[in-house]
Amino acid sequence: MNKNLKPISLASCKVTDSYYDEALHLQVKNMLALDPDRLLAGFRETAGIIAGMDEKSLTTFMNAKERYGGGWENGLIGGHTLGHYVKALAQAVVNPGLDLKEQKAVKERLDYMINALAECQKKTVGSAYEGYLFGATLPTQEYVDNPVLQFDYVEKGMSDPFKQAWVPWYTMHKILSGLNAAYLYAGNEKALQVANKLGVWIANRCEGWTEEQHENVLSIEYGGMNDCLYELYEINRSIADNGLVYGDFERFKNAAHSFDEVALFKKISAGGNDILNDTHANTTIPKFIGALARYEVDNSATDYLKYAKDFFDMVTGKHTYITGGNSENEHFGRDNILNAERTNTNNETCNTYNMIKMARRLYAVTGDKKYLDYCEQTLINAIMASQNHTTGFTTYFQPMGTGFQKVFNTLEGNFWCCTGTGYENFTKLQDGIYFEEDDRLVVAMYLASVYKADGYTLTLDCDFTKSDEVKIRVDVKEASAIVDLYLRIPHWIQGKPEVKVGHSVVEPKEENGFFVISKELIPTGGEITVRWPMGISCHNLADGEDTYAFCYGPYVLSAKLGTKHIKIKPHGIDVVVAAEKSVDSDDVVITAEATVDAFMKNISKYLVKLDGSMDFELTGTNKKLIFTTHYNQYKESYGIYWNYSV
């Protein structure tokens, strides 16, 4: 057990890869383009009503601004966006990738949001709702008379998203996580004071539940309430002698326990067939991040670590596509039923955001490299793949059905759950590249970046779309600061890697999937060069023996299918999805080999990389297809999986 492994701070690492850097700036630009008063409108309205303001004072307090529209922000889930927004701003504030103007703007925006929330919370002092912060719409007089009505409904098991409650605890998780992040990342002390007061409101609520109410609450999506409450507990515990701390912070831990769904945890760990069938994926994943959080704050709770590990294995083993994504129309299906469920509504983006979050934290507590392999694969092929690289807008679903296209939000039209996780994703692209432990640094992912540690700076240069070489330079300020480097051996390499220190080829020791470059070997200012040989790999599906996807190194490839069939249609509650397939069938007939197996075995002969590009021409079949890296396919319809036959 590697108890001291931890991710390096977001502030210490700058991503220098130009595509990732552009992705960050696009996201920051879009976030700053939003009107903070419109994101705050619901919070101010609720607080003003609690304070008994008349209509005129309320309008003034709201700066005469309304909530955004689109069905979510002006619905009963309204306010969830603010939570994501605050968290993403906090991440942006410390992101060294921002220029000075951006840094100033995001800092001012974050402070504005936190000050406004503190002001809202102040309005509740002395009322029956002290500490409460919420921004959802108040559609009838009943909601105006009782601003916590959604929580009351949930306790009665009533959850109609239009007439009763649309997952208020899910929204509360986003709000509290945002406040925690504003303190943890950006050092905003007021945010912690607000979080603590909100935490007390939450603890009061949880402590009052009857057994039946408790069961009802757990039966309705509540995000990672356990995770954010353990986090708040841990923040208070770690600075227990600080004046900011809420004295009775053990209550936050107990409140977190009340969101630990132990019956579900035990059911997953017991295993069996089709356990996750028909469960809502993004409701379930955060519950297990919460289980892991319990272990993180209390290392004796080893059962909870096991629950998270078992769940992760179940999802990645039986429910996951090559991009790292899971689910169909937001739900897990039966075990290993993936080909049969390739549609226009696979792989909700929140799910991959959450699975990466869990995988990074599981790596930190176990040291097991498989979690890092998952993170790299999913970051590139699901998260980077979620952005329109012209507008910066992001996906909800990512279709695995061949011939559909990605559909993106608009700036002020779609405040989906995945829009909010999109803000978070692209403001922390440096997360998970490096981990540190005692006297070693783990290079977990090969992404061009500069890491400024105490006493040395590590510069990593690589771009696998151009070369399979990674160059690492270590500039040492204090000789005593230097550490051993643990280089993750990528799961996708084909052939023997080569490691050079300066000009000399070395044979580094291999340890649990990592090359160890001991500190004595590290040349000051000199370079370590590693070549990770790349090639094409073929990946079929458990229920689609001849249905294959291709990867080149870490990149999932998808066929480019043109723009003629890019149409959208409404889906679910105010979501938009791809409406039309650009192909009549997913069938590809092999003409160059006698069997599908022989074709896949010799794939490097038939999927030919075109000079100077990341395009690959498929030959030896009846279909002319050009594949390319999937992460930056956002203009055309695409096909990852195809059914091959002879």
Ligand SMILES: [Zn+2]
């Ligand atoms: Zn989502």
